[in-house]
Amino acid sequence: MVSLRQVEAFHAIVEAGSFAAAAQALGTTQPAISKRIVELEADLGFLLFDRGARPPQLTRHGHALLPLCAEMLALRTRMRATLDDPAEYAGQFRIGITELVALTVLPALITRIRARLPRIRLRTEVKLAEDLHQDLLDRRSDMAIAPGPPPGGLLHARKVASLELAWMAGASLGPLPPGPLPAAALARFPLLAQTQRSGLQAVVNEWLLENGQRPQLILACNSLTALSGMTIAGLGIALMPRSQFLPKVASGELRIIETTPPMPRLDYHVLYPASGLEAVAGIVAEEVAAVGPGLG
Amino acid sequence: MVSLRQVEAFHAIVEAGSFAAAAQALGTTQPAISKRIVELEADLGFLLFDRGARPPQLTRHGHALLPLCAEMLALRTRMRATLDDPAEYAGQFRIGITELVALTVLPALITRIRARLPRIRLRTEVKLAEDLHQDLLDRRSDMAIAPGPPPGGLLHARKVASLELAWMAGASLGPLPPGPLPAAALARFPLLAQTQRSGLQAVVNEWLLENGQRPQLILACNSLTALSGMTIAGLGIALMPRSQFLPKVASGELRIIETTPPMPRLDYHVLYPASGLEAVAGIVAEEVAAVGPGLG
DNA sequence: CGAAATTACGGTGCACGTAATTATC
DNA sequence: GATAATTACGTGCACCGTAATTTCG
Numbered sequence: 148m149v150s151l152r153q154v155e156a157f158h159a160i161v162e163a164g165s166f167a168a169a170a171q172a173l174g175t176t177q178p179a180i181s182k183r184i185v186e187l188e189a190d191l192g193f194l195l196f197d198r199g200a201r202p203p204q205l206t207r208h209g210h211a212l213l214p215l216c217a218e219m220l221a222l223r224t225r226m227r228a229t230l231d232d233p234a235e236y237a238g239q240f241r242i243g244i245t246e247l248v249a250l251t252v253l254p255a256l257i258t259r260i261r262a263r264l265p266r267i268r269l270r271t272e273v274k275l276a277e278d279l280h281q282d283l284l285d286r287r288s289d290m291a292i293a294p295g296p297p298p299g300g301l302l303h304a305r306k307v308a309s310l311e312l313a314w315m316a317g318a319s320l321g322p323l324p325p326g327p328l329p330a331a332a333l334a335r336f337p338l339l340a341q342t343q344r345s346g347l348q349a350v351v352n353e354w355l356l357e358n359g360q361r362p363q364l365i366l367a368c369n370s371l372t373a374l375s376g377m378t379i380a381g382l383g384i385a386l387m388p389r390s391q392f393l394p395k396v397a398s399g400e401l402r403i404i405e406t407t408p409p410m411p412r413l414d415y416h417v418l419y420p421a422s423g424l425e426a427v428a429g430i431v432a433e434e435v436a437a438v439g440p441g442l443g
Numbered sequence: 444m445v446s447l448r449q450v451e452a453f454h455a456i457v458e459a460g461s462f463a464a465a466a467q468a469l470g471t472t473q474p475a476i477s478k479r480i481v482e483l484e485a486d487l488g489f490l491l492f493d494r495g496a497r498p499p500q501l502t503r504h505g506h507a508l509l510p511l512c513a514e515m516l517a518l519r520t521r522m523r524a525t526l527d528d529p530a531e532y533a534g535q536f537r538i539g540i541t542e543l544v545a546l547t548v549l550p551a552l553i554t555r556i557r558a559r560l561p562r563i564r565l566r567t568e569v570k571l572a573e574d575l576h577q578d579l580l581d582r583r584s585d586m587a588i589a590p591g592p593p594p595g596g597l598l599h600a601r602k603v604a605s606l607e608l609a610w611m612a613g614a615s616l617g618p619l620p621p622g623p624l625p626a627a628a629l630a631r632f633p634l635l636a637q638t639q640r641s642g643l644q645a646v647v648n649e650w651l652l653e654n655g656q657r658p659q660l661i662l663a664c665n666s667l668t669a670l671s672g673m674t675i676a677g678l679g680i681a682l683m684p685r686s687q688f689l690p691k692v693a694s695g696e697l698r699i700i701e702t703t704p705p706m707p708r709l710d711y712h713v714l715y716p717a718s719g720l721e722a723v724a725g726i727v728a729e730e731v732a733a734v735g736p737g738l739g
Numbered sequence: 740c741g742a743a744a745t746t747a748c749g750g751t752g753c754a755c756g757t758a759a760t761t762a763t764c
Numbered sequence: 765g766a767t768a769a770t771t772a773c774g775t776g777c778a779c780c781g782t783a784a785t786t787t788c789g
Contacts, residue, residue, distance in 0.1 A: 497762090
């Protein structure tokens with residue numbers, strides 16, 4: 148029997164232009180897409196694609212079927228919008244966040260969301276920025292609070308904070324030269340960093356490259372907390388959200404290294420796809436924006 | 444994610460009036476239906492039924508969702524109808540038949556069907572009449588060629604043959620009284636029969652009951668061929684399609700017992716549901732009708 | 740020869756059906 | 765107390781992802 152997954156796959160192939168692209172768009176693999184189409188063709192009793200062409204061309208019947216598929220998928224979206232008042236939404240809502248969010252505004256955010264959407268079933272997952280983006284695109288999450296910029300025009304995006312970043316060094320790292328350091332001087336320190344998939348690390352890479360340095364990481368760790376600990380221990384220097392670590396600076400555990408040119412700010416966005424949950428997501432996004440200043 | 448099976452279940456419950464009735468209509472069980480609804484509600488984020496009422500009442504949101512579901516299911520049906528020329532249909536088509544059909548017109552029928560629908564993938568299954576009806580209702584088959592009457596108004600039905608039936612006795616059963624036998628006299632013979640789910644047996648039961656006799660079967664067997672063998676062997680008498688066994692009568696292996704009142708005729712129908720394959724089924728039905736006289 | 744779809748295959752999660760429980764009239 | 769839906773649970777299947785194969789340009 149025809150299933151929505153098959154219809155979705157067919158539609159995605161036509162939209163994306165190839166089986167492989169459709170697989171990526173739907174967050175699955177090429178063989179899975181291929182199989183869904185074979186099954187759909189068997190169910191319907193006619194071929195949808197002419198496999199003799201590259202890329203596969205729609206058959207006459209495939210063309211005829213396409214608008215029906217689009218309409219069916221639109222209906223699925225409209226089903227979720229049937230809920231006129233988002234406050235009544237009692238379903239699951241998955242928010243992907245960074246560690247920074249988890250350490251700062253998450254408790255306040257959850258409190259605010261529950262106040263406006265009392266029946267919602269929240270799920271949060273901490274990941275690095277690029278993984279959060281991918282989860283959104285693959286529909287594994289409904290919203291992300293992450294450094295931008297958003298990967299494409301596919302997502303609703305709203306800027307919620309602009310973090311001031313600063314290179315930090317532990318007290319035991321030895322004397323620092325006075326005044327702002329150029330990139331070349333900075334790059335001579337051991338660089339501690341989150342992994343390549345992190346938003347902070349993207350800033351580091353870009354800044355170093357723009358200033359003629361090759362990023363050479365000494366140590367990568369996916370935990371910001373662990374990273375700060377290693378920095379304090381004098382293992383190297385790390386780029387971190389300035390305000391979040393000001394207490395450590397005041398206590399003398401961390402020292403701030405100014406740079407020239409200065410580090411850019413890191414913009415946090417709330418991101419969500421068009422998936423029929425926009426009404427709910429819009430409310431959550433408002434609350435994210437409200438707590439945004441707490442990020443730094 | 445919302446699936447067509449969930450939507451189908453929801454729609455069927457509203458149509459049928461209860462979870463249990465929907466399960467029967469869809470050929471599944473009550474728990475399966477219940478689970479699909481729970482999942483659908485979880486996906487959508489709102490309740491569809493008020494479980495506090497008996498039978499469960501649609502919530503406000505359930506009411507709002509219903510037309511979208513109906514539209515989606517209608518789209519699924521239209522998808523199959525996308526095929527404008529049924530002769531191009533290259534899918535599976537499952538025909539349920541009785542043993543009588545298999546023994547008489549099946550080869551001719553298959554030849555004719557393949558001529559008109561050259562790409563079709565035919566599947567045939569031999570079963571007793573009641574099982575054929577159930578397979579149709581549960582969507583396990585696409586067409587049945589079986590004794591009527593059809594169980595409800597749910598199926599397309601077309602009469603394709605009217606079989607003359609006759610009680611038959613083997614040569615070794617001993618002398619028969621001359622002239623037509625009343626039901627009471629007939630019932631004193633050992634009665635051989637197909638099982639209760641057979642169309643022939645339904646005729647026997649009804650006729651005996653109408654004429655004041657309790658059906659008392661000596662031996663039941665689901666094979667008409669085996670039944671005729673046992674009759675020839677003198678184990679008892681059996682009601683069988685008259686024309687099909689005329690050669691055995693001519694050879695003296697079988698004798699015909701006329702009754703009073705005479706046995707009714709057994710009407711064969713071609714049956715198929717509304718499932719989006721009507722165009723194909725209509726063509727197949729024409730061919731069934733064309734070979735119908737071959738049934739007797 | 741390279742890109743892309745299909746086929747093959749092993750594993751896993753999900754959906755089903757049976758049976759027991761709960762709830763409602 | 766009876767009917768109907770839910771919950772619990774074990775099983776089988778279907779779908780997925782990895783990898784190998786085939787098929788085009």
